[in-house]
Amino acid sequence: MISIAEITDPALAVTLADLGAATFSRTFGHLYKPEDVRLFLTEKHSAKTYRDLIIDNQSAVWLARDPGGEAVGYAVAGPCRLPAPDMPDNSGELLRLYVSEAARGAGLGQRLLGHVLAWLEARYDPIYLSVYSQNHGAQRLYKRYGFEKVHDYLFMVGNHADPEFIMKRKRQSSGEYA
Numbered sequence: 418m419i420s421i422a423e424i425t426d427p428a429l430a431v432t433l434a435d436l437g438a439a440t441f442s443r444t445f446g447h448l449y450k451p452e453d454v455r456l457f458l459t460e461k462h463s464a465k466t467y468r469d470l471i472i473d474n475q476s477a478v479w480l481a482r483d484p485g486g487e488a489v490g491y492a493v494a495g496p497c498r499l500p501a502p503d504m505p506d507n508s509g510e511l512l513r514l515y516v517s518e519a520a521r522g523a524g525l526g527q528r529l530l531g532h533v534l535a536w537l538e539a540r541y542d543p544i545y546l547s548v549y550s551q552n553h554g555a556q557r558l559y560k561r562y563g564f565e566k567v568h569d570y571l572f573m574v575g576n577h578a579d580p581e582f583i584m585k586r587k588r589q590s591s592g593e594y595a
């Protein structure tokens with residue numbers, strides 16, 4: 418059984434940086450020039466980036482480990498910093514959701530998303546995320562959890578601008594989520 422825990426130990430930043438860089442490179446690396454990947458990994462998947470997220474009390478980081486202790490997935494959430502139009506003050510964001518290739522398709526992504534949404538719902542409303550326009554699998558997953566596309570957006574990978582969708586999940590008037 419794969420375990421999921423919210424992590425607070427900054428020493429785990431190196432584990433997250435390794436996992437983040439490996440999952441991004443293996444999943445999306447072929448789409449970009451090597452120098453853009455290198456720049457992006459240095460900016461967004463360094464140990465310092467993850468250390469800052471772990472110690473930031475407005476954000477949270479979850480790590481999934483297999484029974485042998487190997488890191489096989491992670492998620493990050495916090496206040497929304499996306500350029501979404503008319504974004505309410507207290508908006509939250511699912512910043513990252515990754516499962517290593519070998520562990521995909523067995524429900525771990527949905528389990529991680531459950532932890533993230535419970536944490537975000539207790540603190541923020543509405544909740545946003547951004548997703549690559551061609552990542553149809555992830556978009557299917559997010560739509561099942563009530564996210565809808567609200568905006569087009571250009572996401573920088575190094576010096577490469579990628580078309581992404583900003584998606585939003587809004588609390589319903591009944592207090593339930595869509």
Ligand SMILES: CC(C)(COP(=O)(O)OP(=O)(O)OC[C@H]1O[C@@H](n2cnc3c(N)ncnc32)[C@H](O)[C@@H]1OP(=O)(O)O)[C@@H](O)C(=O)NCCC(=O)NCCS
Nearest residue numbers: 444514515516521522523524525526527548554555557558
């Ligand atoms: C998206 C992701 C976290 C889902 O994790 P998972 O453990 O494979 O997902 P689960 O088994 O819980 O759920 C399966 C759902 O994930 C989505 N999915 C499946 N394979 C996928 C893939 N290769 N890429 C993206 N999403 C995928 C589908 O919606 C699928 O449901 P479906 O089979 O009914 O269509 C995982 O596939 C992943 O890390 N993909 C690469 C990174 C990524 O796209 N992250 C999201 C960036 S916004």
